[in-house]
Amino acid sequence: MLRHETAEGVAAGRIVEAEAYLGTEDPASHAYRGPSGRAWVMFEAGGCAYVYFSYGTHWCMNVVAGPKGVGGAVLIRALEPLEGLDLMRARRGRDAPEDLCSGPGKLARALGIGPEQNAADLRASALTVRKAPFPPGEIAVSPRVGISRAVDAPLRFFERGNPHVSRARAGATEARRRPPRR
DNA sequence: GGAACGATTGAT
C-alpha cells in the first residue's frame, strides 16, 4: 500500500494497478534519453519516489526501481482507498470511493503528493510504501495506458475485477489486440 | 527561438 502523512492527516490505499517503465531501452520511458531533465530521479537507487508533472495539470508518482545508475520506475496508477477517505474526498472534490484514486493523477491529488515528494525516501519519510493488510487477488497483465511508443509491451499490472482500477481509455486491457498487419 | 507533444482528467 501507499501511505502519506501530512499536516492534514493520513491518507493511504492499497496499490491495485501499476505500470513498469524501464531504462534507456524503453522508448516509452522518461529514462529513455538518459538521466537528463526530470528523469534524473529514475537513475537513483531504488526505493525513492519519482514525481512528475503531467499534461500541465496533474502530478503522477512512481516508485524508483533498480540499482543506482540504471533507469527504471513503477508508475502507481490506482489505489483502493483504505485510510483517510474523507481527506481524500476533500482533496478530490468527489464522493464515491471509486472516484478517489482510480488514476495516477487522481491518487496523487487524493494523497497530497506533489513536487515536494520527488526523490523522497519511500522507506523513511512521510510518504511510504508498505505491506498491504490483505493479499491481492488475481493479477492481470496488459499493455500500458496512454503511451504512443512500445504500445504492445505487457508492462501494466492490475488486480482483476477491482473497481478502483483506472478505466483504460486507450483500451489497454488484456483483451486488447492490435489489428493484424498485412 | 518556436512548435509540438505528453505515463491525464473532467466537462461537454
Added chain:
DNA sequence: TCAATCGTTCCT
C-alpha cells in the same frame, strides 16, 4: 470529443 496547461523534446 475537447480544453486545460506547462515542462520537455525536437525542429529550424
